[in-house]
Amino acid sequence: MNLLDLVIALPALGFVLALLMPRTQENAIKMLALGVSLATFVLSLGLVNGFQSGQTGQQFVTDNIWIASPEIHWHVGIDGLSLWLVILSTFLTPIAILLSWKAIHDRAKEFFAFVLLLEFGLVGVFAAWDLFLFYVFWEVVLVPMYFLIGIWGHDRRIYAAVKFFLYTMAGSVLMLAGIIFIYLRVGTFDYVQILAAISSGHAMLTHTEETLLFLAFFLAFAIKVPLFPLHTWLPDAHVEAPTAGSVMLASVMLKMGTYGLVRFCLPMFPTAARENASWIVALAIIGIVYGGLVALVQPNMKKLVAYSSVSHLGFVVLGIFSFTQIGLDGAVYQMLNHGISTGALFLLVGFLYERRHSLAIADFGGVATVAPWLSIMFLVTTLASIGLPTLNNFVGEFMVLQGSAQANFSWTVFASLGVIISACYMLWMYQRVFFGETNEEVKHHVPDLSLREWACVIPLVVMMVWMGMYSQSFLPVVSEANAKILDQSKMNVPLRVAAPRMTEHAPPDLSRPPVTAAAAGGRADAR
Amino acid sequence: MPASFAPSAADLLRYAPETVLTVAGTLLMVLDPLFAKKSPKLFGHLSIAAFLVAIVAAFQANGAQGLAFSNLLIVDGFATYFRVLVLIIGIVTVLLSYRYLDREQAETGEYHALLLFSVSGQCLMVASNDLMMVFIGLEISSIATYILAGYLRDDKRNNEAALKYFLLGSFATAFMLYGVALIYGATGTTKLDEIRAALLTRGADAWFPMVGIAAALMFVGLAFKVSAAPFQVWAPDVYQGAPAPVSVFMATAPKAAAFAIFLRIFTTAFNQIAGGWEPLVWISALLSMTIGNFAALTQTNLKRMLAYSSIAHAGYVLVALASHSDDGTAGAMFYLAAYALMNLGAFAVVIHISGKGEKHVRIEDLAGLARRQPVTAALLTVFLLSLIGVPLTGGFFGKFYIFRAALQSNLVWLAVLGLLNSAVAAYYYLRLLVVMYMHEPGDVVENLEPLTPGLRAALILPAIGIFYLGVAPGAVLSFAKLSSSFVR
Numbered sequence A: 001m002n003l004l005d006l007v008i009a010l011p012a013l014g015f016v017l018a019l020l021m022p023r024t025q026e027n028a029i030k031m032l033a034l035g036v037s038l039a040t041f042v043l044s045l046g047l048v049n050g051f052q053s054g055q056t057g058q059q060f061v062t063d064n065i066w067i068a069s070p071e072i073h074w075h076v077g078i079d080g081l082s083l084w085l086v087i088l089s090t091f092l093t094p095i096a097i098l099l100s101w102k103a104i105h106d107r108a109k110e111f112f113a114f115v116l117l118l119e120f121g122l123v124g125v126f127a128a129w130d131l132f133l134f135y136v137f138w139e140v141v142l143v144p145m146y147f148l149i150g151i152w153g154h155d156r157r158i159y160a161a162v163k164f165f166l167y168t169m170a171g172s173v174l175m176l177a178g179i180i181f182i183y184l185r186v187g188t189f190d191y192v193q194i195l196a197a198i199s200s201g202h203a204m205l206t207h208t209e210e211t212l213l214f215l216a217f218f219l220a221f222a223i224k225v226p227l228f229p230l231h232t233w234l235p236d237a238h239v240e241a242p243t244a245g246s247v248m249l250a251s252v253m254l255k256m257g258t259y260g261l262v263r264f265c266l267p268m269f270p271t272a273a274r275e276n277a278s279w280i281v282a283l284a285i286i287g288i289v290y291g292g293l294v295a296l297v298q299p300n301m302k303k304l305v306a307y308s309s310v311s312h313l314g315f316v317v318l319g320i321f322s323f324t325q326i327g328l329d330g331a332v333y334q335m336l337n338h339g340i341s342t343g344a345l346f347l348l349v350g351f352l353y354e355r356r357h358s359l360a361i362a363d364f365g366g367v368a369t370v371a372p373w374l375s376i377m378f379l380v381t382t383l384a385s386i387g388l389p390t391l392n393n394f395v396g397e398f399m400v401l402q403g404s405a406q407a408n409f410s411w412t413v414f415a416s417l418g419v420i421i422s423a424c425y426m427l428w429m430y431q432r433v434f435f436g437e438t439n440e441e442v443k444h445h446v447p448d449l450s451l452r453e454w455a456c457v458i459p460l461v462v463m464m465v466w467m468g469m470y471s472q473s474f475l476p477v478v479s480e481a482n483a484k485i486l487d488q489s490k491m492n493v494p495l496r497v498a499a500p501r502m503t504e505h506a507p508p509d510l511s512r513p514p515v516t517a518a519a520a521g522g523r524a525d526a527r
Numbered sequence B: 001m002p003a004s005f006a007p008s009a010a011d012l013l014r015y016a017p018e019t020v021l022t023v024a025g026t027l028l029m030v031l032d033p034l035f036a037k038k039s040p041k042l043f044g045h046l047s048i049a050a051f052l053v054a055i056v057a058a059f060q061a062n063g064a065q066g067l068a069f070s071n072l073l074i075v076d077g078f079a080t081y082f083r084v085l086v087l088i089i090g091i092v093t094v095l096l097s098y099r100y101l102d103r104e105q106a107e108t109g110e111y112h113a114l115l116l117f118s119v120s121g122q123c124l125m126v127a128s129n130d131l132m133m134v135f136i137g138l139e140i141s142s143i144a145t146y147i148l149a150g151y152l153r154d155d156k157r158n159n160e161a162a163l164k165y166f167l168l169g170s171f172a173t174a175f176m177l178y179g180v181a182l183i184y185g186a187t188g189t190t191k192l193d194e195i196r197a198a199l200l201t202r203g204a205d206a207w208f209p210m211v212g213i214a215a216a217l218m219f220v221g222l223a224f225k226v227s228a229a230p231f232q233v234w235a236p237d238v239y240q241g242a243p244a245p246v247s248v249f250m251a252t253a254p255k256a257a258a259f260a261i262f263l264r265i266f267t268t269a270f271n272q273i274a275g276g277w278e279p280l281v282w283i284s285a286l287l288s289m290t291i292g293n294f295a296a297l298t299q300t301n302l303k304r305m306l307a308y309s310s311i312a313h314a315g316y317v318l319v320a321l322a323s324h325s326d327d328g329t330a331g332a333m334f335y336l337a338a339y340a341l342m343n344l345g346a347f348a349v350v351i352h353i354s355g356k357g358e359k360h361v362r363i364e365d366l367a368g369l370a371r372r373q374p375v376t377a378a379l380l381t382v383f384l385l386s387l388i389g390v391p392l393t394g395g396f397f398g399k400f401y402i403f404r405a406a407l408q409s410n411l412v413w414l415a416v417l418g419l420l421n422s423a424v425a426a427y428y429y430l431r432l433l434v435v436m437y438m439h440e441p442g443d444v445v446e447n448l449e450p451l452t453p454g455l456r457a458a459l460i461l462p463a464i465g466i467f468y469l470g471v472a473p474g475a476v477l478s479f480a481k482l483s484s485s486f487v488r
Helices: A003-020 A026-050 A080-099 A108-127 A131-152 A157-186 A191-200 A207-224 A233-240 A243-268 A270-275 A277-296 A301-320 A325-356 A372-385 A392-407 A409-434 A440-445 A451-469 A475-490 A500-505 A517-526 B009-014 B016-035 B041-063 B077-104 B109-126 B131-149 B156-187 B192-202 B210-225 B234-241 B244-269 B271-297 B302-323 B326-354 B374-388 B394-408 B412-438 B453-471 B474-487
Strands: A059-067 A072-078 B066-068 B073-075
Touching (some): A003 A026, A003 A059, A003 A072, A003 A080, A026 A059, A026 A080, A072 A080, A072 A108, A080 A108, A080 A243, A080 A325, A080 A475, A108 A131, A131 A191, A131 A243, A157 A191, A157 A207, A157 A233, A207 A243, A207 A270, A233 A243, A243 A301, A243 A325, A243 A475, A270 A277, A270 A475, A277 A301, A301 A409, A325 A372, A325 A392, A325 A440, A325 A451, A325 A475, A372 A392, A372 A409, A392 A409, B009 B016, B009 B066, B016 B041, B016 B109, B041 B109, B077 B109, B077 B244, B077 B326, B077 B474, B109 B131, B131 B156, B131 B244, B156 B192, B156 B210, B156 B234, B192 B244, B192 B271, B210 B244, B210 B271, B234 B244, B234 B302, B244 B271, B244 B302, B244 B326, B271 B302, B271 B412, B302 B326, B302 B394, B302 B412, B326 B394, B374 B394, B374 B412, B374 B453, B394 B412, B394 B453
Antiparallel strands (some): B066 B073
């Protein structure tokens, strides 16, 4: 059992312990949940510490047989792509617990237990290297989130929770069919072996099979991202969820979709991914602009932030399907940025809600005069979200736009509109909520940040500045992992008669050295 | 061979579970007048003991695998698997019945005796190697179940259920018998291995179209017993009308036994004419899943909803049969175990909340259960998640193995449609979760009695089983896999 196993297992243990506690001990349960999640976070920092840069492939690997027939492994490990997503999950969970401290009284035991179960699933999704295990974690995440929205949400919570569950379930059953199909073709669920079999040509998929499998996986991920036009569950889920639910949903769960695209869709189905890139990019750009425009007219703060997520994740998908190193790096970086800054936005909106019991922009005004610190923190987050240089989102958006420009300049032109629109809706909301005349309700009910709230906000703001000022702390390992994924996603292009049109769009060859001698040999033979 | 009127010791051992149950059932009828007033629970305790002894006997019999009674019976891993399964179902049914019978002030002696007889019929069925034995087992099982369905004879819904079940069931049995007769006419035997050999040596075309018609008629009879579409119409009415413990018993034990014999007949005797029956099963599987799931969406009565859901689940098992492979058979075996456990658990909650005369069986009656009895609600959640097919539950692995088998046999469309069906099904199971967790407690839940020990056991045991099948399915699956390859 290595450190990574521990990071996965600890939240599960916390979940069981929390369930065993008597429900009257509300404070003890909260302390337990906070303690477990903080311990998990500290342990996960050990992953960063022990992570060997320069090694491609996974680290902290455990590979044990879970079920003998069909052979299913407990195969977990992390590479540069999953490292930061695991950290993002463990980083945000204690914050989500802390921010619910006062807000959740009703059935507190279940609430905190579910948050821990959610963490277990999320870390597992990013660490799994066995397709079956990945699917298991993918579904495990669904259950606690369903309850978090459905029990502790706002008025239309039931509708939102059921919609959320069914959308995701519909996508994932097709992915399950795809996973089983690949298993039958390759004879294993082990992702490393599957990739080796596919790239070496041992498991040739016909063009139709590859396209259909790509679509099966893509649909599951695109629903989760969510990509326009599959995004309709998101505003409902976000608006109705309790603050902690919104934070976890926006910051980490949506990344499951984009992570899946990078991790599975590109390397396993390189040809199909490239052939279908054009319409996917078109949808991503529509999402960027559409999400922004819809956000502009929202009267509800949470809904506004939710639509801004649709827009931001459009950037991520654009970066992924630009098939350029810098675009992909930017996409991954943008996943983390969005996790931090949108998480912070939901958190701050949640604070406002706790004070005023309303999410309507019109119910606020002049908050800056009564709660200056809250306003400043909100301002920093707003500026980060619209991509102000020196704050985190700028780096990611810039890289994505640069990558898309390398692939096709017209994409960049349209996507840039999204940056402008985001400035409009965010600043306009900020102006209406924090400036102007202070109304009576606000004057009496909106105190400034409490100590506990400071503790939630500060880590996020620090990360925004850090990630904006010194992206080199994070990007090198991401780049290494992405380089390998890009290489794998090219692998089959010379083997098959790819559509010639696509090679025009293909990015300039970054002439990276081949990953392994075996893979290079395989390619040379094929030529 | 010299005629011998005394069966050999090995034969008796192979027949031991049925003997135990029959003797115990008879004993209960004798004891009934003596103890019915004094200690009504005694009969339940005795039947649990009988089931436990029978389980031991089944394992002992498994140690002496082989044919028995002039090849009428066959004891193999497959038979043992299903014997143990129906015996476990019997135990849980007794556990759920304590409170129910007490509440309805029903007599307990006959009830448990009938239960024992019914299970003994099912044990016989799954171990038959002869169509006549199948028929006898089926009748022992069915007749006892007909009576159980109308057990509370003053209740008019019970009467309706029993009558419907009896009339349609006899009709289906007649179809089945007709098929047996035609097979006998064609091949001159009713033994499964001999039919198989005859079809193998002379080819099915030699008796065209007689064998085909026979197989189709037996398909109808068995499809009725497993409530597969288009012969499912009786199931919702009967499950809704029968006493709740009997409903769940009918939905699990006779169904498991009927599926067992379905698998055995069609993969042994009719293996040669698979090309003929596979499309039938394919269509029936798709219809069952679709009709079951879509009809369940609109139900307001819990028992009726679970009845439709059981039709859908029969469809999933038929997918395994349609894939016609060892993996498919093993998948079906695994799924039937998981299905039985989750259904028993779900019905245990229904029995818990329904109250005297089953007044409270609407979905809304569960409102707020999580607030007043969080443990009960959590256990029902486990069963529902398993019915949906969420990972780490037995239901998920069952579905997984079945659809894997289907894809392996290139039934891509059936697998995709089946998986999409299970997404549809999520909706109506989620409704129960919504009502339990997200609504405020209603009158029913506010006045709910605490769980009685019997019901508690009937909830916890299946939940443990479901987690066992969901987290460590290896042992059960490898046993199923091993025995499935010997069925042929």
